[in-house]
Amino acid sequence: xxVRIADVAVVGGGIVGAxxxxxxxxxxxxxxLIEAGIVGGGASAAGMGHLTVMDDSEAQFALTSFSxxxxxxxxxxxxxxxxxxxxxTLWVAADDEEMAEVERKRQFYTLRGVTAETLDARxxxxxxxxxxxxxxxxxxxxxDRVIYAPCAAxxxxxxxxAGGARVRTGVRAVxxxxxxxxxxxTLSDGxxxxxxxxxxxxxxxxxxxxxxxxxxxxxxxRYAGFVRHQVVELGYLxxxxxxxxxxxxxxxxxxxxxxVLIGSSRQYGIGDSRVDAHLLARxxxxxxxYMPRIATxxxxxxxxxxxxxxxxxxxxxxxxxxxGQVLLATGHEGLGITTSLGTARLLADWVAGxxxxxxxxxxxxxxxxxxxxxx
Amino acid sequence: xxEILVNGKxxxxxxxxxxxxAVLIAGEERxxxxxxxxxxxxxxGMGICFECCVTIDGRPNLRSCQMPCRDGMEVVTAVFxxx
Amino acid sequence: xxxxxxxxxxxxxxxPAGLAAACTxxxxxxxxxxxxxxxxxxxxxxxxxxxxxxxxxARSSPVQLLxxxxxxxxxxxxxxxxxxxxxxxxxxxxxxxxxxxARERFLPFPGWTRPNVLGAGGLQALxxxxxxxxxxxxxxxxxxxxxxxxxxxxxxxGAKIAMVAEQASRGAVLKFARTVARSPSKLMxxxxxMRDLAGVPYRTGCWPVEAAQGEVKFRRGGRTWSExxxxxxxxxxxxxxxxxxxxxxxxxxxxxVAVDSRQQTTQPxxxxxxxxxxxxGAGLAIVxxxxxxxxxxxxxxxxxxxxxxxDRGNRFRIKLQEAFRLRPELAALAxxxxxxxxxxxxxxxxxxxxRGWQAIKMQTRCGMGPCQARICGPAVDFxxxxxxxxxxxxxxxxxAGLLAEDL
Numbered sequence: 122x123x124v125r126i127a128d129v130a131v132v133g134g135g136i137v138g139a140x141x142x143x144x145x146x147x148x149x150x151x152x153x154l155i156e157a158g159i160v161g162g163g164a165s166a167a168g169m170g171h172l173t174v175m176d177d178s179e180a181q182f183a184l185t186s187f188s189x190x191x192x193x194x195x196x197x198x199x200x201x202x203x204x205x206x207x208x209x210t211l212w213v214a215a216d217d218e219e220m221a222e223v224e225r226k227r228q229f230y231t232l233r234g235v236t237a238e239t240l241d242a243r244x245x246x247x248x249x250x251x252x253x254x255x256x257x258x259x260x261x262x263x264x265d266r267v268i269y270a271p272c273a274a275x276x277x278x279x280x281x282x283a284g285g286a287r288v289r290t291g292v293r294a295v296x297x298x299x300x301x302x303x304x305x306x307t308l309s310d311g312x313x314x315x316x317x318x319x320x321x322x323x324x325x326x327x328x329x330x331x332x333x334x335x336x337x338x339x340x341x342x343r344y345a346g347f348v349r350h351q352v353v354e355l356g357y358l359x360x361x362x363x364x365x366x367x368x369x370x371x372x373x374x375x376x377x378x379x380x381v382l383i384g385s386s387r388q389y390g391i392g393d394s395r396v397d398a399h400l401l402a403r404x405x406x407x408x409x410x411y412m413p414r415i416a417t418x419x420x421x422x423x424x425x426x427x428x429x430x431x432x433x434x435x436x437x438x439x440x441x442x443x444x445g446q447v448l449l450a451t452g453h454e455g456l457g458i459t460t461s462l463g464t465a466r467l468l469a470d471w472v473a474g475x476x477x478x479x480x481x482x483x484x485x486x487x488x489x490x491x492x493x494x495x496x
Numbered sequence: 497x498x499e500i501l502v503n504g505k506x507x508x509x510x511x512x513x514x515x516x517x518a519v520l521i522a523g524e525e526r527x528x529x530x531x532x533x534x535x536x537x538x539x540x541g542m543g544i545c546f547e548c549c550v551t552i553d554g555r556p557n558l559r560s561c562q563m564p565c566r567d568g569m570e571v572v573t574a575v576f577x578x579x
Numbered sequence: 580x581x582x583x584x585x586x587x588x589x590x591x592x593x594x595p596a597g598l599a600a601a602c603t604x605x606x607x608x609x610x611x612x613x614x615x616x617x618x619x620x621x622x623x624x625x626x627x628x629x630x631x632x633x634x635x636x637a638r639s640s641p642v643q644l645l646x647x648x649x650x651x652x653x654x655x656x657x658x659x660x661x662x663x664x665x666x667x668x669x670x671x672x673x674x675x676x677x678x679x680x681a682r683e684r685f686l687p688f689p690g691w692t693r694p695n696v697l698g699a700g701g702l703q704a705l706x707x708x709x710x711x712x713x714x715x716x717x718x719x720x721x722x723x724x725x726x727x728x729x730x731x732x733x734x735x736x737g738a739k740i741a742m743v744a745e746q747a748s749r750g751a752v753l754k755f756a757r758t759v760a761r762s763p764s765k766l767m768x769x770x771x772x773m774r775d776l777a778g779v780p781y782r783t784g785c786w787p788v789e790a791a792q793g794e795v796k797f798r799r800g801g802r803t804w805s806e807x808x809x810x811x812x813x814x815x816x817x818x819x820x821x822x823x824x825x826x827x828x829x830x831x832x833x834x835x836v837a838v839d840s841r842q843q844t845t846q847p848x849x850x851x852x853x854x855x856x857x858x859x860g861a862g863l864a865i866v867x868x869x870x871x872x873x874x875x876x877x878x879x880x881x882x883x884x885x886x887x888x889x890d891r892g893n894r895f896r897i898k899l900q901e902a903f904r905l906r907p908e909l910a911a912l913a914x915x916x917x918x919x920x921x922x923x924x925x926x927x928x929x930x931x932x933x934r935g936w937q938a939i940k941m942q943t944r945c946g947m948g949p950c951q952a953r954i955c956g957p958a959v960d961f962x963x964x965x966x967x968x969x970x971x972x973x974x975x976x977x978x979a980g981l982l983a984e985d986l
Contacts, residue, residue, distance in 0.1 A: 159938045166941055176637075202942070207672040238713075342557045342949050342976060378531075378944075383979065396652030396972050404984035416980025419557055421949050422971045423982075513709030525694040530925040537694030539921070539954070541704030542623060543616065543966050544682055544974075546949040547921060557949070561705060564618070 127153040130306045132294045132318035136165040136270050136458055137450050138322035139277035140465035146284035148469050153314045154286055157293040161316030163273030164457060166325045167426020169374050169382055171351050171457045172266040173210055176229045180435055185456060186235065187479050188463030192266060202272040204377035209428060210265040211248055211350040214257045219355040223260045237262050249352055251412045267351060267374055270458045299446030318472055320448045322344040323489035325427035327451040334430040337386040337401050339423040371411040381418060383408050396423050430454045438464050438484035439471060449486050500569040515560035515571055516548045529574040581667040581984045586610040588875055589672035589969055590648055591823060594622020596853025596868035598633040598677030601642045603872025611642045614661060614670060616649040622680050623700060624861055627707045651973035653826055667981045673847050674875040677824050678868060681854035683814035684957045687919045688912035690790030699729040699814035706736055713737030715809040720744035720787045722903045723816045732777035741808055744785040744797055747903050752783050753944060755902035787811060788912055798826030816903055818957045819855040825970040834966060841874035841882055850875050896956040910962050920955040922948020930959060936967050949976045
């Protein structure tokens with residue numbers, strides 16, 4: 122088989138790889154995108170598609186808020202099947218301690234120009250009538266969005282193709298060799314791609330990944346209006362998803378279809394992708410605690426996915442410490458849909474030698490000692 | 497005989513009659529509206545296609561072909577629901 | 580806490596195969612249960628027929644009948660999670676026999692989503708449930724011997740059967756009829772049907788091409804014409820229910836559950852009998868069920884004595900398959916705008932843009948609705964040769980509260 126020559130070879134056609142292919146192609150570079158399965162069929166399809174500004178750290182805020190701005194620039198261009206929804210996020214506080222967290226979050230967001238509104242008990246009940254009575258209040262972040270990521274990834278890939286990118290699905294990259302000045306990707310069908318830059322956007326399959334994190338989701342039949350916002354418990358930050366190896370949290374989302382998407386679970390050190398009935402039950406019990414009527418909604422499907430988690434919950438964006446010709450675009454954990462566009466922008470600027478709109482340093486893989494990276 | 501309400505109309509049926517049959521007896525052939533708003537009615541008759549879904553006693557998306565009529569049941573079809 | 584039950588042998592499905600398997604196993608097993616989602620045993624074929632010998636035999640045996648119980652998941656073997664109304668029940672087993680039966684295959688053509696178009700077996704089931712049919716003008720169309728049984732039943736209930744349209748050619752049907760004539764019991768059945776259907780036109784090589792309000796357009800030879808009718812009852816053969824087998828990790832071959840000579844699947848201790856292993860009718864299903872019942876209770880010699888009868892059943896199955904093979908013209912009926920996935924209203928044109936089931940599902944939402952691709956999956960397979968091969972729990976929609984119960 123002949124060698125195909127490109128400026129950039131993007132390995133992995135999830136939302137991150139799709140965004141990278143789109144960004145490089147918009148810069149006029151020739152792009153070859155290689156996806157082992159189908160575009161947007163991995164973790165992108167296993168997540169909620171929540172576009173959210175997060176405040177765990179300044180660096181996380183910078184990347185999520187920048188990325189959300191990029192998504193909002195696309196909102197009129199996205200086709201209907203991307204199901205772009207302006208539902209916002211409602212962070213729910215169960216008690217006074219969590220109300221203190223509401224206030225901290227509100228101040229954090231407001232100081233940085235993100236609209237956030239404190240709701241009292243009555244206002245939270247009005248905003249989401251299916252929440253259980255007696256909650257303390259909540260924080261409404263109206264600027265957050267929801268999309269259907271598999272179709273968003275497909276749309277980004279279509280745009281990259283229109284810009285000249287070539288896409289190959291159903292083919293794995295079996296090895297990358299970047300020792301001779303230019304990288305060479307060898308494919309499972311025997312083909313090869315020679316590229317100046319290789320982008321590793323394989324998510325949880327990335328060799329530089331620190332740990333895969335397994336998550337469960339369940340989706341219901343159509344019940345239009347049952348839930349109006351992405352509703353997330355604040356215990357999410359405080360305890361539930363803390364340091365346990367297995368945890369659940371209340372996190373529900375209205376889909377454009379009228380379906381209710383129910384999350385979430387976290388498990389580390391699990392390789393089996395099957396649905397764990399016990400953890401699914403725990404996750405659904407948590408959802409029912411917050412929204413009792415969820416118990417009556419019909420669940421049509423439950424599934425799992427693996428996210429690429431890092432020790433500091435920040436992604437790996439930039440040259441691999443083991444091989445500078447390989448650019449990493451992985452480790453996005455639960456925020457890959459939001460941060461895909463920001464990640465792609467940072468990498469495209471890096472390759473073009475442009476000054477990025479936000480500093481790339483917090484996300485550079487070299488922040489970790491080399492031995493953390495598995496070969 | 498069992499008495500149920502279909503879109504507010506009283507229907508008397510023999511015991512063992514399914515809700516799907518009662519809806520048809522009431523003269524209603526549109527059970528639900530599809531995603532694009534097309535009228536739909538029962539197809540498989542055995543509870544797998546979900547085309548015969550109606551609202552029963554306030555609960556939506558229930559398969560009428562699998563549900564025996566019980567006295568006092570209130571059935572609402574899509575047409576009635578959406579005016 | 581959910582209820583928990585435990586049996587030595589659990590049979591899923593109370594049709595011919597399941598009843599035969601359970602009765603046979605109960606001769607030896609400490610405890611046997613049949614789990615079925617319907618209110619009464621009998622499956623689709625014996626729906627509403629309480630006096631069928633196998634139903635009577637099961638009722639007078641120690642077999643426990645768990646009706647209105649829908650298996651939805653396998654929360655770690657060897658146990659099933661089932662729904663009884665809104666209540667969960669865990670059913671533990673030592674050996675499991677899958678006799679999950681089959682459903683009708685529906686093919687998309689313009690107008691097939693209209694409320695006056697129903698399944699053939701579907702209309703029969705609805706009428707058994709009390710749907711008034713007397714005086715209605717009905718056309719039964721599609722393929723297979725089921726069409727005649729449905730037409731005869733509807734006529735006995737007072738329907739006017741305007742026509743039975745069989746897509747298979749006259750030659751294929753006549754050849755099959757000669758096979759039937761060699762089996763006395765099948766011949767008697769057929770003669771009974773012919774008596775019931777005297778005067779009803781049975782058109783071979785004929786199929787519906789478009790349905791409208793009050794009339795359906797048919798094609799036969801080179802001719803296309805419209806027939807007035809109140810209902811079109813339409814089924815293009817049967818599709819096996821293999822979802823539970825797939826969830827348990829049993830291997831499939833050409834869409835059917837793979838079994839060895841003892842009816843054991845590729846999962847040790849899990850057996851399968853009846854239509855999921857091949858569409859062969861009630862006779863073959865009963866033999867397979869008995870073999871599975873003997874095998875699951877450690878009686879290989881008794882099982883072996885039935886192999887010859889099963890071989891005869893399989894020869895009939897192959898003849899059935901050959902006679903009523905669907906003609907390729909049927910795959911050309913769907914237009915780009917024709918709906919294929921009825922739950923999500925996905926048109927054929929959108930589906931045909933993609934090459935694999937996962938891409939079809941994710942990019943178009945085909946198969947994402949509550950029927951979980953039971954209707955559109957076989958249609959997509961027929962139209963594009965792409966099998967719907969992903970099974971996720973629950974294998975039937977159930978209330979979240981049921982899945983949320985502590986194990």
